[in-house]
Amino acid sequence: MIKQLMSHRTIRKYKNIPVGEEILREILEAGCRASTTGNMQLYSIIITRDVARKKELAPLHFNQPMVLNAPLVLTFCADFNRFNKWCKLGKAEPGYDNFLSFVTAAIDVLLVAQNVTIAAESEGLGVCYLGTTTYLADKIIDVLKLPKGVIPVTTLTIGWPDEHPEQIDRLPLEAIIHDESYRDYTNEEISSFYKGKENREDNLKFVAENNKESLAQVFTDIRYKKGDNIAFSNRLLGVLKDQGFMNQ
Numbered sequence: 001m002i003k004q005l006m007s008h009r010t011i012r013k014y015k016n017i018p019v020g021e022e023i024l025r026e027i028l029e030a031g032c033r034a035s036t037t038g039n040m041q042l043y044s045i046i047i048t049r050d051v052a053r054k055k056e057l058a059p060l061h062f063n064q065p066m067v068l069n070a071p072l073v074l075t076f077c078a079d080f081n082r083f084n085k086w087c088k089l090g091k092a093e094p095g096y097d098n099f100l101s102f103v104t105a106a107i108d109v110l111l112v113a114q115n116v117t118i119a120a121e122s123e124g125l126g127v128c129y130l131g132t133t134t135y136l137a138d139k140i141i142d143v144l145k146l147p148k149g150v151i152p153v154t155t156l157t158i159g160w161p162d163e164h165p166e167q168i169d170r171l172p173l174e175a176i177i178h179d180e181s182y183r184d185y186t187n188e189e190i191s192s193f194y195k196g197k198e199n200r201e202d203n204l205k206f207v208a209e210n211n212k213e214s215l216a217q218v219f220t221d222i223r224y225k226k227g228d229n230i231a232f233s234n235r236l237l238g239v240l241k242d243q244g245f246m247n248q
């Protein structure tokens with residue numbers, strides 16, 4: 001298992017071969033063995049195989065090619081709708097229309113998504129997460145007909161790999177772990193921890209091509225810009241309100 005985790009790489013190109021129903025069920029069952037808060041299982045998974053539906057979803061993921069290229073697109077949603085209905089049937093008053101409850105459900109669903117990822121990879125499938133899910137969540141809600149209480153949190157494209165990319169870097173473990181309590185970083189430590197990433201050939205090229213002074217500027221000025229973050233953040237706050245998670 002550790003060997004499998006250590007050889008993980010995101011797969012963005014897939015063979016034109018479907019993922020069988022049996023294997024799909026198997027990886028979803030394994031995914032749903034993930035621990036969840038109070039075993040409430042506050043999530044739903046929307047399976048998209050239909051090409052027409054994928055064509056509707058693709059622009060909502062900024063036309064990332066994996067959406068059309070992958071045989072399978074799974075949208076993982078935080079879901080209090082089902083649990084609230086069960087509460088009401090049991091003459092119980094649900095108190096889950098608040099931000100904490102959304103975070104709880106989002107944590108649950110991400111654990112499931114990662115379990116599905118590991119299960120899929122163990123069967124030789126390749127997987128790519130789509131972080132774009134939370135950017136235009138309101139539109140994904142329309143396409144997938146998600147009711148109040150349900151918010152898409154992440155998406156996985158899944159298929160049989162048609163590439164074997166080089167593994168990409170990770171920060172050294174020393175950058176991540178803290179013994180007993182948090183020890184803040186010196187500038188020297190930060191420079192040393194990020195040196196490997198900065199000196200990767202593709203990253204050096206990225207910096208040069210974009211006329212930037214540093215890799216950090218590629219992140220702040222090109223990939224994840226403040227203006228975009230604020231705009232999508234405001235949009236997501238609207239989604240949280242519309243779907244009933246803002247302490248209403």
Ligand SMILES: Cc1cc2nc3c(=O)[nH]c(=O)nc-3n(C[C@H](O)[C@H](O)[C@H](O)COP(=O)(O)O)c2cc1C
Pocket residue numbers: 008009010011012064128129130131132154167168
């Ligand atoms: C929450 C999340 C969102 C991601 N979103 C995207 C995405 O929208 N498009 C993409 O090509 N890769 C996406 N990725 C994949 C990351 O780019 C990738 O995991 C990271 O660069 C490390 O590469 P590796 O998974 O091959 O080790 C995402 C990964 C995560 C965990």
